[in-house]
Structures are given as structure tokens and as C-alpha cells.
Amino acid sequence: MQEIAEWALSTAALRGASYADTRIGDERSRALATKNGKIASASDAESQGIGVRVIAEGAWGFAASDNLSREAVEATAAKAVAIAKASARVKQHDIQLAPEKPATADWTSPFKIDPFATSVEQNLDLLLKIDSELRSVAGVTLAETNMNFRRDEQWFLSSEGASIHQTKYTTGVGYTAYAFAGSEIQKRSYPNSYGGQWQNKGYELVEELKLVENARRVGEEAVALLKAERCPEGVFTIILDGSQLGLQIHESVGHPIELDRVLGMEANFAGTSFLTVDKLRNLRYGSELVNIVADARQEHGPGLGTFGFDDEGVPAQCTPIISNGLFTGYLSSRETAYTIGANRSGGTLRAEGWNRLPIIRMTNISILPGVHPLTREQLIAGTDSGIYMETNRSWSIDDKRYNFQFGCEAGWEIKNGNRTRMLKNPSYSGITTEFWNSLDAICSRDQWVLWGTPHCGKGQPQQVMGTGHGAAPARFRNIKVGSAYKGN
Amino acid sequence: MLTKDQAGEIFDRIRKHSTAEEVEVLFYGGKSALTRFANNTIHQNVAEENYGVSVRTAFGGRTARATTNKFDNESLKRVVQATEALAKVQQPDRDLLSMPDAGTLTMQGPPSRHFDQTAAITAEQRADSVSKIVGIATKHKLTTAGIFSTSESVEGIFNSRGLSDWHTQTSSEVSITMLAGNSSGWQKANSPDIRNLDPQALAEIAAKKAIESANPKEISPGKHTVILEPAAVLDMAGFMFFDFGGLAILDQRSFLNNRVGTKLFGENINISDDVAHPLQSGAPFDGEGVRRRRVPLVENGVVKRLVYARATAEKMKNSEYKDKVGIIEPTGHGFPIPNEMGEAPMNIVFAPPKEPKSIDQMIASTERGVLVTRLWYIREVDPYEKILTGMTRDGTFYVEDGKVRHGIRNFRFNESLIHMLSHVEEMGTPVRASGEESFDMVVPAMKVREFNFTEVTKF
Numbered sequence: 001m002q003e004i005a006e007w008a009l010s011t012a013a014l015r016g017a018s019y020a021d022t023r024i025g026d027e028r029s030r031a032l033a034t035k036n037g038k039i040a041s042a043s044d045a046e047s048q049g050i051g052v053r054v055i056a057e058g059a060w061g062f063a064a065s066d067n068l069s070r071e072a073v074e075a076t077a078a079k080a081v082a083i084a085k086a087s088a089r090v091k092q093h094d095i096q097l098a099p100e101k102p103a104t105a106d107w108t109s110p111f112k113i114d115p116f117a118t119s120v121e122q123n124l125d126l127l128l129k130i131d132s133e134l135r136s137v138a139g140v141t142l143a144e145t146n147m148n149f150r151r152d153e154q155w156f157l158s159s160e161g162a163s164i165h166q167t168k169y170t171t172g173v174g175y176t177a178y179a180f181a182g183s184e185i186q187k188r189s190y191p192n193s194y195g196g197q198w199q200n201k202g203y204e205l206v207e208e209l210k211l212v213e214n215a216r217r218v219g220e221e222a223v224a225l226l227k228a229e230r231c232p233e234g235v236f237t238i239i240l241d242g243s244q245l246g247l248q249i250h251e252s253v254g255h256p257i258e259l260d261r262v263l264g265m266e267a268n269f270a271g272t273s274f275l276t277v278d279k280l281r282n283l284r285y286g287s288e289l290v291n292i293v294a295d296a297r298q299e300h301g302p303g304l305g306t307f308g309f310d311d312e313g314v315p316a317q318c319t320p321i322i323s324n325g326l327f328t329g330y331l332s333s334r335e336t337a338y339t340i341g342a343n344r345s346g347g348t349l350r351a352e353g354w355n356r357l358p359i360i361r362m363t364n365i366s367i368l369p370g371v372h373p374l375t376r377e378q379l380i381a382g383t384d385s386g387i388y389m390e391t392n393r394s395w396s397i398d399d400k401r402y403n404f405q406f407g408c409e410a411g412w413e414i415k416n417g418n419r420t421r422m423l424k425n426p427s428y429s430g431i432t433t434e435f436w437n438s439l440d441a442i443c444s445r446d447q448w449v450l451w452g453t454p455h456c457g458k459g460q461p462q463q464v465m466g467t468g469h470g471a472a473p474a475r476f477r478n479i480k481v482g483s484a485y486k487g488n
Numbered sequence: 489m490l491t492k493d494q495a496g497e498i499f500d501r502i503r504k505h506s507t508a509e510e511v512e513v514l515f516y517g518g519k520s521a522l523t524r525f526a527n528n529t530i531h532q533n534v535a536e537e538n539y540g541v542s543v544r545t546a547f548g549g550r551t552a553r554a555t556t557n558k559f560d561n562e563s564l565k566r567v568v569q570a571t572e573a574l575a576k577v578q579q580p581d582r583d584l585l586s587m588p589d590a591g592t593l594t595m596q597g598p599p600s601r602h603f604d605q606t607a608a609i610t611a612e613q614r615a616d617s618v619s620k621i622v623g624i625a626t627k628h629k630l631t632t633a634g635i636f637s638t639s640e641s642v643e644g645i646f647n648s649r650g651l652s653d654w655h656t657q658t659s660s661e662v663s664i665t666m667l668a669g670n671s672s673g674w675q676k677a678n679s680p681d682i683r684n685l686d687p688q689a690l691a692e693i694a695a696k697k698a699i700e701s702a703n704p705k706e707i708s709p710g711k712h713t714v715i716l717e718p719a720a721v722l723d724m725a726g727f728m729f730f731d732f733g734g735l736a737i738l739d740q741r742s743f744l745n746n747r748v749g750t751k752l753f754g755e756n757i758n759i760s761d762d763v764a765h766p767l768q769s770g771a772p773f774d775g776e777g778v779r780r781r782r783v784p785l786v787e788n789g790v791v792k793r794l795v796y797a798r799a800t801a802e803k804m805k806n807s808e809y810k811d812k813v814g815i816i817e818p819t820g821h822g823f824p825i826p827n828e829m830g831e832a833p834m835n836i837v838f839a840p841p842k843e844p845k846s847i848d849q850m851i852a853s854t855e856r857g858v859l860v861t862r863l864w865y866i867r868e869v870d871p872y873e874k875i876l877t878g879m880t881r882d883g884t885f886y887v888e889d890g891k892v893r894h895g896i897r898n899f900r901f902n903e904s905l906i907h908m909l910s911h912v913e914e915m916g917t918p919v920r921a922s923g924e925e926s927f928d929m930v931v932p933a934m935k936v937r938e939f940n941f942t943e944v945t946k947f
Binding site: 033039041045048049082119120144393394395397398407427483485486 | 517520521522523524525526527528529530531532533534535536537538539540551552553554555556557558563566567570571573574575577578579581583610611612614615616618619622631633634635637663664665667672674710711739740741743745826827828864865866867868869870871872873875877878879881898900902903904907924940942943944945946947
């Protein structure tokens with residue numbers, strides 16, 4: 001692969017590129033799914049190819065091909081340079097990159113059990129066993145399970161001398177029970193909605209999650225929601241479980257801190273951000289208890305945003321994003337770091353695959369747990385009145401990331417420190433900074449989980465990326481609840 | 489571009505590697521390029537060529553799929569072995585049908601959707617067009633961002649029962665945002681034939697919206713009359729069509745559970761799925777190679793029919809719902825097997841109203857209302873009442889006494905799609921619309937009363 005990459009870099013230089021990098025990718029995935037006692041999906045996929053990114057005449061060009069023959073690789077590199085020269089027809093200034101020492105490295109995400117070496121038959125048996133448990137509950141009308149594996153191997157070489165080989169394993173697994181009756185469809189999912197839990201792990205993730213043990217409860221809760229009372233509308237104290245808080249971080253912290261959005265580069269599609277550069281180290285983003293980092297390093301955990309190097313060869317880093325409530329950092333690339341006068345990229349440029357241009361993506365955007373021991377049960381016990389909400393059902397936020405609304409699968413009323421009756425259709429909404437400033441308690445490290453969001457969309461052509469979000473249950477005061485159903 | 493003859497040769501090699509009772513191969517891929525601009529600069533500019541084969545094998549009720557983008561013998565052998573290994577460990581499913589034969593190809597397909605003029609567009613031509621868009625932004629003292637993309641693609645299917653079908657298509661798309669200090673405007677269009685696009689005209693409209701919505705005022709949320717431009721209608725309506733598949737009813741996950749045959753929408757709502765419509769695009773066959781039929785989905789507000797993959801139609805005929813869902817037959821709307829979703833109509837066409845109104849006419853007939861250019865980040869809040877939430881974006885205006893008065897801060901809505909399509913007062917002539925939340929459709933602009941805005945944001 002090194003030789004193939006060199007073909008591309010040599011051609012780019014000969015054609016006039018002042019900078020070039022190339023990524024050769026070898027991607028493999030498996031998707032297994034069941035539905036109501038039958039195999040719904042069993043598929044494997046592999047993809048291999050090369051992407052070449054260049055700067056020529058001060059502008060960017062990128063070309064990709066599935067053909068790794070010398071002739072095709074050289075043609076692809078030449079096309080990237082020609083495209084860059086076309087870009088140069090419409091530019092305000094030449095592209096400049098923040099400096100980065102070229103690295104030579106080999107990195108593999110740690111795993112205990114190679115998921116592709118496990119028995120498909122046993123994997124399907126496990127999913128069907130879960131399916132059977134879910135459907136053993138009277139009233140469950142649809143049971144769905146899924147198990148997904150990925151192996152992404154990549155060779156990155158640059159004209160500056162970087163040579164990085166990385167291999168990443170990803171596992172995802174989860175299930176959902178649906179209950180339809182009268183004029184209502186309710187659902188409960190485990191360990192999370194929209195595909196379950198995903199991490200950079202091997203098959204050991206599947207073994208850790210107590211999937212079968214939780215299935216009956218999940219089915220029963222789906223059916224119970226049909227008879228539960230609707231979540232009231234008003235202003236309440238709310239407690240969010242870790243998975244919902246993870247998505248709250250994703251939408252109202254992770255996206256607005258993307259420096260490409262801040263600088264207007266995503267204005268046509270994903271949008272911009274309220275976090276203009278004058279707000280750095282000036283904006284009180286949240287309460288004193290809010291400490292959020294962007295951490296791609298292995299020591300943060302096996303998140304979907306964990307890697308050795310990003311896709312322009314910058315090593316994984318930890319960037320403080322919110323420090324004791326103060327806004328302190330962006331997600332950046334070499335180009336955007338240079339634009340705002342930073343010394344170095346934060347190392348967050350990533351591509352969906354070999355055929356996509358890397359763009360700024362979240363790594364693991366995690367809220368740090370509380371310092372003092374506090375379990376979810378103790379947090380509820382310390383709350384006089386409020387609503388506990390669990391597992392995301394819907395999410396939406398404006399294109400500057402101010403106004404959001406989330407719906408959850410299930411809620412429970414809290415009265416005098418006790419979790420009491422179940423509530424259906426809980427939702428809450430607010431303005432990002434007002435919400436984070438209302439956080440007054442967060443559970444401790446033993447309650448903290450590094451959740452995976454496997455399907456974050458961004459860019460044109462759109463790219464799907466996995467991101468990580470460490471979170472523990474937390475409490476927020478004076479939150480608007482129930483407006484999702486207001487007027488309906 | 490990969491040709492049908494080349495694909496046929498690859499299919500023959502795949503068959504030789506397989507021990508399965510039946511083999512099906514889907515071909516996909518092509519050439520695509522996208523020029524992206526922001527801050528009046530081309531900041532991303534990409535091109536790709538990639539083709540793949542997706543192989544399905546079947547052994548007596550057991551089936552699986554494997555995909556690769558490598559066509560050498562070793563890779564093809566590996567992909568066949570992968571699909572066979574996945575299939576063989578399964579318990580047989582008695583609902584799995586044999587693959588269809590060539591007899592499904594008797595219906596005539598739509599006219600060609602491949603245009604040489606689109607396929608021939610170069611990076612230099614895209615850059616020149618972007619330069620003109622930037623020129624319009626500069627003229628109006630605005631900043632622009634957007635895309636100009638073109639592509640040429642193939643989609644094909646071969647199976648061991650003799651079925652083979654092939655579709656080539658081109659696509660071109662322009663999306664333009666114009667940004668002022670505290671306002672913005674947007675326009676987007678796409679077509680298989682690039683001669684149908686007028687990027688400069690779109691840029692002028694987007695610029696006008698940005699200028700006229702400057703210094704937006706805040707008005708109270710609540711139930712307002714809205715005039716939804718076609719892109720806004722598209723992105724809302726797109727959330728209901730996956731519920732029009734037969735399997736969605738069998739799974740009891742559809743908002744049409746117990747509602748097929750009932751009057752769910754207003755008398756003026758007529759919707760069909762029609763791949764052959766002149767403003768539509770896409771292949772004339774489904775994931776099994778069955779030719780797509782025109783299906784009337786909604787007539788005068790009544791939900792008339794669902795679409796079906798072959799296996800779903802068989803299941804429905806034997807189900808407890810068989811007498812409640814209208815005509816049951818394979819319609820050519822199935823996704824590649826195996827899949828969890830079954831089928832969906834993907835070539836939606838809204839019928840024109842008896843008396844189409846232009847957006848200007850809708851504004852002129854409005855005492856007080858809101859003109860919406862585009863909606864954003866739409867998600868389903870309630871799956872049975874089809875309540876959707878989302879935001880307005882890039883050009884939201886207050887209308888009073890028949891005139892657009894000023895820009896307003898963007899709203900969050902929580903609106904039932906059933907309610908919305910039951911309160912349509914006026915409609916435009918349907919056009920091919922393109923948004924960000926849904927696949928492209930042929931939809932009209934709509935004037936809707938009592939649209940439910942619940943909150944307002946800060947810009």
C-alpha cells in the first residue's frame with residue numbers, strides 16, 4: 001500500500017501540488033438483524049480504494065477511485081490537482097495549514113475478541129433469543145434486534161513525510177420492542193435507541209451488555225407506556241439518563257464547537273454556530289459543574305471518536321471545551337486552526353471512508369462526571385419534585401444550535417425523592433446556554449458510560465460518522481417540558 | 489462507465505463461483521463530482537469513481553447478501569463465499585420467495601434519464617458557474633455558500649432465473665445560501681438534465697430573500713396560516729411515505745394502521761407513486777428487479793392503496809388485514825432482500841389542484857400569515873398522529889393584508905402531518921422539489937391554516 005500511495009504523491013507533486021496527502025482504505029462490515037422471530041438482514045460488505053487530497057495554486061482538490069492500479073492511481077492524483085486548479089478560479093486567499101510534525105506510526109484499536117471471527121450462527125441465535133424474550137410479553141407487536149461489526153484499515157501518507165497505518169474495530173448491538181394499540185405506537189430500546197450501544201471494541205461489547213437479561217423488562221415497559229399518563233406540560237426539574245445526556249451533548253455542544261461551522265463553511269447544509277470566535281474564553285456556556293472535553297485519546301475509552309491520528313495525520317488529543325462552565329475550545333483542523341491563529345490543529349479532521357474528503361467531526365465529546373460519589377438513585381432521592389427521562393426518541397435543533405427539542409421513550413414522575421408513576425411521551429426544550437447553566441448535579445464516575453452515536457450526518461456529499469459521548473445522569477432545573485404536544 | 493455487457497460478464501463469473509440454488513447480483517456506482525463553496529470561495533471540490541456488486545444467494549428459504557467494489561476473480565469468489573456462509577447458517581424462512589424471472593419486465597420503462605450534457609460538465613465549468621453566483625453575492629454585498637454537483641450513475645440487476653435490467657442516469661444539483669448580517673436566503677434545484685437548472689436565477693432569488701428578511705422581528709408562536717414553498721412541503725411530506733409499505737402495516741408500525749380506506753386528509757389531496765412521471769427520476773425496477781407500477785396512494789383525501797414487494801404481498805394476502813388494505817399485489821417497490829423495511833414509494837407525485845395558485849397569489853389572499861422558504865432538522869415526535877418537529881430556516885417572513893411585510897425570527901413547529909394535509913386552503917402547480925430531509929418529489933407549494941408553531945429561536 002505504501003508504494004501505491006507514493007504513486008499518488010509523486011504524480012500530485014509533478015502536476016504542481018504544493019501539498020498532497022492520500023488515504024488508502026480497506027473497509028469491512030457485517031450487519032445482522034432480526035424482526036419478529038426471523039432473520040431480517042444478514043449481509044457483509046467490503047470496500048477498497050484511494051482518496052487523494054491536494055493543494056494546488058492555493059486551493060483544495062480531492063479525487064477518489066476504487067481502482068488501485070498504477071495507471072488509475074496516477075490518473076486520480078492528476079484529477080485532484082486539476083480540480084484544485086479549478087477551485088483556484090474562485091478563491092479569496094491561499095490555503096494555509098497550521099504546522100504539524102509528520103508522524104510515522106502504526107495504531108490499532110484494542111479489542112479482546114475479533115468480531116469477524118465469531119460464529120454467525122451463534123450471533124443470530126443470540127439475537128433470536130432476545131427477540132423471543134421481547135415477544136414473550138403480551139402486547140409487544142414488533143421486536144427488532146441488530147448486531148453490527150466494522151473493521152476499518154487505513155494507510156495515510158503525506159507529501160510532508162507522514163506515514164500512518166491505523167486499524168479500527170467497531171461493534172454495535174441493540175434492540176427495540178414496539179407496542180401498538182388503539183391510536184398509539186410506543187417503544188422501548190436497550191441499551192440505547194437507534195441501534196443500541198456502539199464502541200470501538202470487539203465482540204466483548206456484546207458480552208458485557210446483559211442483553212438477554214434486560215429484554216423482558218424492555219418489552220414490559222413498551223407495553224406499560226400505552227397505559228401510562230401523558231407527561232405534563234410546564235416547567236419542571238428534570239433528570240436525564242446518560243444516553244439522553246450524551247445526545248444532548250452531541251447536538252448542543254458537539255456541533256456548535258465545530259470550527260468549520262463557526263467559520264461559515266457549512267452554512268448551506270449543516271448550518272453555522274452561535275459560538276462565534278469572540279465567545280472563546282468569554283462565554284459562560286454552563287454552570288460551574290459543566291466540564292466537557294473533546295478527547296480522542298485511547299485513555300478516554302473505546303469511543304467511536306477514539307483514534308491514533310486524525311485523517312490529516314494529527315495525533316489524537318484532549319481539548320477542554322467547557323471548563324467549569326466557561327467556553328474554552330473548538331474542534332479544529334490544520335486549515336481552520338491557522339485561520340483563527342491557533343498554534344496547532346486539535347486533530348478532528350475525519351472522513352467516512354477512502355472516497356470522502358475529511359471534514360471536522362466530533363471525536364469523543366464527553367461531560368466529566370461529578371467529583372463526589374452520586375448514583376442515579378441518590379440523585380433521584382435528593383430531588384423533591386421532577387421528571388426522570390430515559391432513552392432518546394426524537395431530536396431537533398436549529399441551524400445555529402440555540403433552540404432544541406428532545407423527546408424520550410419513557411419518563412417517570414419524581415415525588416419527594418421517589419421515582420413514582422410512569423409517564424408517556426416525555427419531551428423537553430430550551431436554549432442551549434440557558435439549559436447548560438441550569439445543570440445543578442451530575443452523577444459520579446461509576447455511573448458514567450461512553451455512549452456511541454454511530455450515524456451522525458454532515459458534509460456535502462453527506463458523510464456518516466461515529467462519535468462518542470461520555471455522560472452520567474444529571475439534573476437540570478426549570479426546564480420547559482411537554483411543548484412537543486402543545487396544541488396537538 | 490460500467491456497461492450492461494461488462495456487468496453480464498461479471499455476473500457470469502459470479503455464477504461460476506456459486507453453489508447456491510439461486511443467485512442475484514445488483515450493480516451500482518458511477519462518476520460524481522461536487523464543487524462546494526462558502527465565504528465566496530470554493531473550499532471543497534471533489535470527484536469520485538466507484539462501482540460495486542452486491543451478491544445475494546439463496547438456499548431453500550435461506551438468503552444473505554455480500555457486497556464488494558472489487559471485480560477480480562479472487563474478490564468475486566470471496567464475496568460469493570461470504571454470502572453463502574451467511575445464508576447457510578440460518579433457519580429456513582418459508583416466506584422467502586424464489587427470485588423473479590424475466591416475465592416481470594413486460595412493462596415499458598420511462599424515457600432515458602441520461603443526458604450527455606450533464607455527464608460532460610467539468611470542474612472548470614462548475615467553477616465558472618460558482619464564480620457567477622459569487623458575483624451576484626458580491627453585487628448585493630452578501631456572502632454565499634452552496635454546492636454545484638453532477639453525476640452519472642448505473643443501477644443494474646441480474647439473477648439466475650434470467651432476469652436482467654439496467655438503468656443509467658445523470659443528475660445535476662445546485663443549492664445556494666445567501667447570508668447577510670442577520671438574515672439568509674436559500675434556493676435549491678436538481679434535474680437529470682443540467683439544461684433545466686439556472687444557477688444565476690436561483691442565486692438572485694436567494695439574495696432577495698436574504699435582503700428582505702434582514703433585521704428579523706420576533707412574533708409570537710401559536711397557530712398561524714403558513715405558505716409553505718415546495719421544498720418545505722417536500723421535507724414534511726417525506727416523513728409519511730415509508731408508512732405506505734405493506735410491511736409497515738404487517739409490522740403495526742405505520743400511522744396507517746386501521747386507516748387504509750379512510751378519509752385521512754383534505755378532499756384536495758391526491759398523491760400517487762409514478763416512476764414514469766416526466767419530473768421524476770430513478771430506476772424503473774425495484775430491489776428484486778420487478779418493474780415499478782404507478783400506484784394511486786391517496787385520492788380525494790382517502791388512503792386508497794399501499795405498495796408491495798413480492799413477499800409482502802403474499803404475506804398480506806394471508807394476514808388478518810387482507811380485507812382492510814385495498815388492492816394487494818406486487819407493485820415493484822421492494823428494497824433489496826434481505827431488509828427490514830420491506831418497501832416504500834420513492835417516486836411521489838402530488839396531483840395539481842383544480843385551481844393552482846402561485847405563491848404571490850397565496851400571499852395576496854392572506855390576511856395574516858407566515859411565508860416559509862425551508863424547514864430544517866425535522867424529526868418524528870409521535871409516530872401514529874405523525875406529529876413532526878423542526879425549524880424554519882433561511883427566509884421566514886410575516887405576511888399581512890396580502891403583502892410580505894418583513895423577516896421574522898425562526899420558529900420551532902410541532903405539527904401533525906395529518907392535520908396539515910387536512911387544512912390545505914390553496915396549492916400551487918406541483919414542481920420537482922429538492923430539500924434536505926427527504927428524497928426529491930413532485931410537490932406543490934401549499935397554504936395551510938392553523939400550522940402549529942410552538943417556540944421561537946434567537947435569530
